[in-house]
Amino acid sequence: MNNRPIYLDCHSTTPVDERVLTAMLPFFTQHFGNPSSINHVYGWEAEAAVKQARTTLAGAINASIEEIVFTSGATEANNLAIKGVAEAYFSKGQHIITVETEHSAVIDPCKYLRSLGFEVTVLPVQKDGLLDLNQLEKALRPETILVSVMAANNEIGVLQPLAEIGALCRAREVLFHTDAAQAIGKIPLDVEAMKIDLLSMTAHKVYGPKGIGVLYVRRRHPRVQMSPQLHGGGQERGMRSGTLYPPQIVGFAKAVEIALAELDAESQRLIQLRQQLWQQLSQLDGIYLNGHPTLRLPGNLNISVEGVDGAALLLGLQPVMAVSSGAACSSQATAPSRVLTALGHSEKLAYASVRFGMGRFNSAAEIERVGEYAIATISSLRRQTSLV
Numbered sequence: 001m002n003n004r005p006i007y008l009d010c011h012s013t014t015p016v017d018e019r020v021l022t023a024m025l026p027f028f029t030q031h032f033g034n035p036s037s038i039n040h041v042y043g044w045e046a047e048a049a050v051k052q053a054r055t056t057l058a059g060a061i062n063a064s065i066e067e068i069v070f071t072s073g074a075t076e077a078n079n080l081a082i083k084g085v086a087e088a089y090f091s092k093g094q095h096i097i098t099v100e101t102e103h104s105a106v107i108d109p110c111k112y113l114r115s116l117g118f119e120v121t122v123l124p125v126q127k128d129g130l131l132d133l134n135q136l137e138k139a140l141r142p143e144t145i146l147v148s149v150m151a152a153n154n155e156i157g158v159l160q161p162l163a164e165i166g167a168l169c170r171a172r173e174v175l176f177h178t179d180a181a182q183a184i185g186k187i188p189l190d191v192e193a194m195k196i197d198l199l200s201m202t203a204h205k206v207y208g209p210k211g212i213g214v215l216y217v218r219r220r221h222p223r224v225q226m227s228p229q230l231h232g233g234g235q236e237r238g239m240r241s242g243t244l245y246p247p248q249i250v251g252f253a254k255a256v257e258i259a260l261a262e263l264d265a266e267s268q269r270l271i272q273l274r275q276q277l278w279q280q281l282s283q284l285d286g287i288y289l290n291g292h293p294t295l296r297l298p299g300n301l302n303i304s305v306e307g308v309d310g311a312a313l314l315l316g317l318q319p320v321m322a323v324s325s326g327a328a329c330s331s332q333a334t335a336p337s338r339v340l341t342a343l344g345h346s347e348k349l350a351y352a353s354v355r356f357g358m359g360r361f362n363s364a365a366e367i368e369r370v371g372e373y374a375i376a377t378i379s380s381l382r383r384q385t386s387l388v
């Protein structure tokens, strides 16, 4: 294990924290019951554990337990929010607003709705990756039913102004959905203060297991209507049928509980690591920081490198660090990152980019090694390019 590259791809996924695994284990074997079984203790104990997890997850975003719908992850939560609202509000209007830098799990459901006849406005971002609120205000129409803007970007870590967006949407009586897959447990989230109506989260970016997520659906002021996308046994108050998965649910809650307890100290530590890495790397010329310098996730550093080939750069870094140039699901694509081109980068620069996703298990010594190795690799690639 020790010779493996240093893991710096925490926006893609994170390892399960040992404390999370310990909390999950009894629910595979000993307490294996189905939370929907109301006639015996096996069902009751599973239901009690799910209820406790619901309480923790609701508390994490200042929601109540009836507003938590378990899903298989953020992809499903986003699909349920966007398609479910589109269906339920069809007679009110058919216009949806989202942003160019959203994850495919938001963009693609919107494109799908467009193919069904909905109108979708995809707003651009500014050079720093932030949404221009004036543009959003101008895009809102009487027939707009939903605005979907992510909390934290998965490539450049940029944090969108959720409270301002929420206030704008609420004033116009438009529902506000946010994809908080990268944000939960990393930054404070409050659905009341931020006037969020729907919020997607996932466990595996915050040291919880893969395959479990939540959609928060507001029940009061306003009560969100949503058409289910999975029909069946009627679990989750009919909004998402399918037997609940207690080990994953318990693990998700434990992961969020730990992340929130450690949030302040961990943010400070990661910001220091990020600054350390940026100071090291920016000794070189032709290195650009992608995204807003401070309004970003503590563990995110995304750079573009001039004068090197993107694929050669990633290949050169591989022996020492596990990094990527963008979203894992599009890492096989040869096209430059949609997010970086949205910042106005030329295609070439957008392609020679590296996303460093630092997390709980990275040390300052590791980051120093990463910085040194990256500098050596970039310099060597540039020397080779200047020879040809």
Ligand SMILES: Cc1ncc(COP(=O)(O)O)c(C=O)c1O
Pocket: 011, 012, 072, 073, 074, 075, 076, 103, 105, 150, 152, 153, 154, 179, 181, 182, 201, 202, 203, 211, 212, 213
């Ligand atoms: C912003 C964002 N949304 C959605 C997803 C998808 O989440 P999941 O893997 O839980 O389906 C991810 C992660 O890949 C993400 O970064």
Ligand code: FES
Pocket: 011, 012, 154, 327, 328, 329, 330
């Ligand atoms: S689904 Fe995870 S990076 Fe795209």
